Amino acid sequence: MNFLEVVRFSLRGLSANKLRSALTMLGILIGVAAVILLVAVGNGSAKAISDRIEALGTNTITVMSTGRGGSSSTALTKKMADALIDEELAPDIKSVSPVVSASSATMTYEGTDHAVSTFVGTTPDWFGASSTPVEKGASFTTDDVTQGRRVVVIGQTVAEELFPGVDPIDKQVTVSGALFTVVGVLKEKSSTGFQDSNDTAVAPLTAVQQVLAGYGSLTSIIVEAKDPDKVDAVQSEVSTILNQQLNVKSATSSSRSGSGTSSTPYRIQNASSLLETQTETADTFTTLLGAVAAISLLVGGIGITNIMLVTVTERTREIGIRKALGAPRRVILTQFLIEATLLSVLGGALGVAAALIGSHFTIVGVKPVIVPSSIGLAVGVSVAIGLFFGGLPAARAARLRPIDALRYE
């Protein structure tokens, strides 16, 4: 009796019990799909969190002055910001954005007033460094900064307040008596905390200094690292240069967490603490995922075990009949193993398909992200369990004397 013949027997065996075969496959399908999807949902939420942290700007540090304003010896200046752009001393710095910010500047457009909570004067690099991309129109250029052109990019809140239903691009607004041309609107940013981060306007540094803040000190300098891993290096590079510039003797610098020591006239805030949090979060999620996947696999596995045992036990009589008709043990075993394999593999494949389809939907507010290894694990374990618990009782039944198998109830 050749192998093909046995395969045909298995297929006939499966099709003779369509409902049971379908239920067995359903059990495996659910087991596999549940594991893959649960892991994907967990992975998706871990990714969502890390994305959110990433959005805060993990590769930037912010230098702020600790000195009281006015004292020129401790203030941050444009000169210092320029000094930071140094390939020799600071090779890991990607961009430096000096920032002056004026609070409560009033913008006027055709008789409508709006008090902007933060009016920022900076360079074009700021948009990248602070992860605030321009949604509509364009940001200003380096040329605009050097020329001191009065152009402004406004936040969503400002656009809604001043230009309800009107395209704000190329409109003229008055800020403290000076006319600014709106060139762009910022992409909406999720607000964290009490402040509306969309209630903002960004203009060239020079223009803001002319109109609002004056040519005094900078509010802060945002330094962007080339790589999130280089943030610490950038921080020490920045300290070195600033210490040089400000003639600070003690090289203790600021501590990592951003709380400046009193010996330096500036403090550096960085996001590496957030990075650490992110890593911890990811680790926690990995552990959680492992636990969830393990439990799902266990539950799925017990389901498969159950149905396989029931199936073979129920068919012990049939095995007895087949033996009485002269079926060799090898043929019976092969038939049942093929049946178990077909059920497990088909069920597993359908489970993977179901999980892949399911992952396109948002589940409890999380977009699932499939982990490829979870597919392998789920299918592998399910198929192994299916084969083992389908094959073992069949092997046991095939070893019985025909009369014992026939008497089995």
Add this chain to the structure above:
Amino acid sequence: MSRPVLEVQDLKKIYGTGEATVHALRGVSMTVHRGDYVAIMGSSGSGKSTLMNILGALDIPTFGSYKLDGVEVGTLSDSQLALARNRLIGFIFQAFNLIPRTSAVANVELPLAYAGVKPRERRRRAMAALDIVGLADRADHEPNQLSGGQQQRVAVARALVTEPALLLADEPTGNLDSKSTDDVLQVFDDLSAAGRTIVIITHEDEVGARAKRLIRLVDGAIVTDNRQSPIELPPVGAAAAHAKVQSVTNGHLAAGHGAAARTTTGTTYGPASSYAPPVGRHSA
């Protein structure tokens, strides 16, 4: 005479140990030659089913030797046993034991498949076997669509499809009504007339009366062994028994025949059976 088809010597089967020991067979010796039609009778508990299972190589004796077609069965390996069951023995069970949800012809084909016969040849031989038992037109029916008698005839077709040296039937009519019993027994008579070797177990006198040789078993030992008709001739008991059964189905219920008329699901399928005459159904 040629080599006996079946030869058992001092066969013993003991179940359990200690106080719970049951001696199902206490040393049975018998020889069956080619072409014989042997009925083994005995009350329940006489060990006749145990004997049958051993003869069918479904069970193994505790002691004693069993030669099937000259081969000592006890020395065969598992795969050789499978081969012996397939080629030498056709076994018919009291409970039919057809594979459920599988068509009659597929059930009959099964032993041929295990024997490695090609599908086309298999189908031809299975149909021929179904034709012998008069069920060629029911080939595509599944067991649950057949009456008890029809199921048993499918089982008979399955047993004889490999043309085995020995047909063993373990109370083949035990689950059948008198009409179906008659149908199945008629098949046995025909097979015997065609020269097949048949060993049948029964506790019904009508069935025993048809055989060429009648062995009575009491408490695991043979008490009588009567030749009722010559081995070379068709069974003479057949005609007489046939007439007797016919009279029973016509309403004259004989005293000893009550057991044979036990109702099975078979009769409820009466309309589906072209073999049941209208009067036959009244007996159920």
